[in-house]
Amino acid sequence: MEKQSRRSVPSWIWDFAGQHRTQYVLSVLSAVCGVVCGILPYFVMAGIISDLLGGCRDMSIYIKNCLVMAVLWLGRCGFHSISTTLSHKATFAVLGTIRKRVCAKLSRVPLGTVLDIPSGSIKNVLVERIDSIETTMAHIIPEFTSNLLVPIALLVYLFILDWRMALAVLATVPIGFGCYALMTRDYEESYQNTINKTKILNDTAVEYINGIEVIKAFGKAQSSYDKFVAAAKEGASCYVEWMRRCNIYFCLAMSIFPATMIAVLPIGGLLFRAGTLDAGTFIQVILFSVGLIAPLITVMSYGDDLAKLSTIIGEVTSLLTLEDMKRPDTSASQPQSKDIKLKDVTFGYHEKEVLHGINLEIREGTVNALVGPSGSGKSTIARLVASLWDVSGGSITLGGVDIRKLTQGDYHRYIAYVSQDNFLFDTTVMENIRMGKQNATDAEVMEAAKACGCHAFILGLENGYDTVVGGAGGHLSGGERQRIAIARAMLKNAPIIILDEATAFTDPENEAMIQSAVAKLTKGKTLIVIAHRLSTITNSDQIFVVEDGKIRTSGTHEELLAQDELYARMWRSHISVRDTVEGGAQE
Numbered sequence: 375m376e377k378q379s380r381r382s383v384p385s386w387i388w389d390f391a392g393q394h395r396t397q398y399v400l401s402v403l404s405a406v407c408g409v410v411c412g413i414l415p416y417f418v419m420a421g422i423i424s425d426l427l428g429g430c431r432d433m434s435i436y437i438k439n440c441l442v443m444a445v446l447w448l449g450r451c452g453f454h455s456i457s458t459t460l461s462h463k464a465t466f467a468v469l470g471t472i473r474k475r476v477c478a479k480l481s482r483v484p485l486g487t488v489l490d491i492p493s494g495s496i497k498n499v500l501v502e503r504i505d506s507i508e509t510t511m512a513h514i515i516p517e518f519t520s521n522l523l524v525p526i527a528l529l530v531y532l533f534i535l536d537w538r539m540a541l542a543v544l545a546t547v548p549i550g551f552g553c554y555a556l557m558t559r560d561y562e563e564s565y566q567n568t569i570n571k572t573k574i575l576n577d578t579a580v581e582y583i584n585g586i587e588v589i590k591a592f593g594k595a596q597s598s599y600d601k602f603v604a605a606a607k608e609g610a611s612c613y614v615e616w617m618r619r620c621n622i623y624f625c626l627a628m629s630i631f632p633a634t635m636i637a638v639l640p641i642g643g644l645l646f647r648a649g650t651l652d653a654g655t656f657i658q659v660i661l662f663s664v665g666l667i668a669p670l671i672t673v674m675s676y677g678d679d680l681a682k683l684s685t686i687i688g689e690v691t692s693l694l695t696l697e698d699m700k701r702p703d704t705s706a707s708q709p710q711s712k713d714i715k716l717k718d719v720t721f722g723y724h725e726k727e728v729l730h731g732i733n734l735e736i737r738e739g740t741v742n743a744l745v746g747p748s749g750s751g752k753s754t755i756a757r758l759v760a761s762l763w764d765v766s767g768g769s770i771t772l773g774g775v776d777i778r779k780l781t782q783g784d785y786h787r788y789i790a791y792v793s794q795d796n797f798l799f800d801t802t803v804m805e806n807i808r809m810g811k812q813n814a815t816d817a818e819v820m821e822a823a824k825a826c827g828c829h830a831f832i833l834g835l836e837n838g839y840d841t842v843v844g845g846a847g848g849h850l851s852g853g854e855r856q857r858i859a860i861a862r863a864m865l866k867n868a869p870i871i872i873l874d875e876a877t878a879f880t881d882p883e884n885e886a887m888i889q890s891a892v893a894k895l896t897k898g899k900t901l902i903v904i905a906h907r908l909s910t911i912t913n914s915d916q917i918f919v920v921e922d923g924k925i926r927t928s929g930t931h932e933e934l935l936a937q938d939e940l941y942a943r944m945w946r947s948h949i950s951v952r953d954t955v956e957g958g959a960q961e
């Protein structure tokens with residue numbers, strides 16, 4: 375993910391806060407009140423010390439001050455609690471909004487954009503990184519503001535009291551800031567570095583888990599594990615090195631900042647001796663200098679968090695500013711028919727063009743097949759028609775309307791796409807099928823499953839329709855996954871079906887069941903099928919032979935057998951493989 379233009383942290387939070395802005399404002403006000411309650415006791419203490427020095431023996435004054443102090447401390451706790459409650463509530467809502475916007479964004483960008491970002495990185499931003507800013511955001515908004523405002527107010531008061539002593543209080547500040555600046559000089563670069571290492575670690579972990587089957591099968595457990603350990607070690611040493619560099623400056627800054635007495639006591643002592651500073655003012659300055667530095671140190675400690683927040687905002691922004699597929703908010707016009715036309719379509723993944731001027735017409739209600747050698751571009755054509763990517767050149771029209779002029783929602787109502795992957799979500803069979811139609815009743819889901827011949831095997835599962843299928847449908851066989859995916863498409867009841875036939879699961883029994891499911895799914899509809907088993911498409915109205923990213927020929931099975939050598943060759947090899955398989959099965 376590229377770094378995108380950075381926005382300031384407050385404006386970014388303000389934008390996402392939306393209807394929760396009032397909560398943040400109230401939270402800041404409560405925090406200011408809390409810090410004021412924390413500082414007022416210093417005034418009271420100054421008063422008590424003056425009274426003591428003046429020889430006051432009136433008990434009621436001490437008791438009154440004691441009560442005031444107690445009320446102030448209670449107030450401090452109360453306001454702090456109100457402030458953090460409000461800001462935590464608002465922050466959780468903001469983080470929810472951010473996650474929703476990122477997820478919505480991912481559904482609007484071309485599929486390729488999402489595939490190009492390692493899934494570990496997206497998951498990392500969406501879950502861990504956004505989570506990690508919760509505490510920072512919830513605390514930083516009220517506490518940073520209040521801890522900054524109150525010392526400023528105190529400083530103004532000190533300058534009014536005695537400008538010479540106010541300067542003495544500030545004497546250590548430039549040195550402390552100097553140390554802090556040294557600590558943070560390469561902060562952004564170092565932090566980005568650690569983030570990159572963490573991303574590599576995440577991606578390695580996700581790859582290790584996703585590829586565990588291959589790793590085990592090929593005996594690569596040790597080398598894959600070593601790769602993961604190396605990524606973990608690199609991440610750790612990067613952190614340790616960064617901390618080692620910062621630590622000395624951090625310790626110096628944190629020791630020098632609070633050491634206000636170094637200047638306040640000798641300068642104050644000299645002025646007191648010279649008679650230009652009275653004891654009461656001297657005492658107030660001593661107390662306030664302590665009260666002033668503590669909130670300032672808190673503010674400084676947020677510098678680190680602010681920088682982290684800014685980096686994470688950059689990452690989230692880089693996801694949110696990914697370029698959308700160009701689709702309008704409302705469709706310019708509605709298609710007059712369900713005919714699909716590809717005109718001079720070119721397309722490339724990254725720089726490499728894989729489709730070179732595709733022209734084909736698919737008439738409403740017909741069965742159409744794309745056949746051709748592996749890698750010739752069949753699935754790519756299907757994905758473009760399914761509007762998962764945009765064409766690089768040329769156009770795809772539905773009923774005469776360029777599909778880029780239809781909203782995603784409008785277009786997807788026309789299309790049901792069953793991909794080779796047959797991805798199932800880690801939820802129940804019922805919910806996986808229901809994804810075809812969100813408001814479908816259980817009865818409708820079962821009806822679709824029956825029509826696709828899955829009902830019986832689903833009832834045979836551990837918990838029937840309530841069986842959880844595992845990550846990506848891992849608890850089911852390939853053929854079962856495919857039939858559930860077909861049932862899902864059937865429930866959607868879209869007029870155009872795109873079926874990217876998987877090459878596996880070709881045992882005769884499964885093939886027969888899948889064929890019967892497909893036949894029911896596509897009855898009276900437009901079908902575009904990517905066929906690997908040519909015997910399944912001999913009755914198609916049109917067969918397009920794709921070769922090297924171009925349509926080589928088109929026609930019916932018989933026409934192509936007679937006219938196209940490539941098709942005839944593919945048919946002969948299909949027949950001979952099928953005979954071998956079936957012969958083998960019968961023996």
Ligand SMILES: Nc1ncnc2c1ncn2[C@@H]1O[C@H](COP(=O)(O)OP(=O)(O)OP(=O)(O)O)[C@@H](O)[C@H]1O
Binds near residue numbers: 489723724749751
């Ligand atoms: N996500 C991708 N990124 C980059 N290149 C890709 C991507 N998907 C496919 N390709 C390339 O595009 C070309 C066409 O691939 P496509 O999947 O469309 O072929 P196909 O005819 O469907 O193949 P098969 O029959 O093996 O499924 C191939 O050279 C392939 O390597």
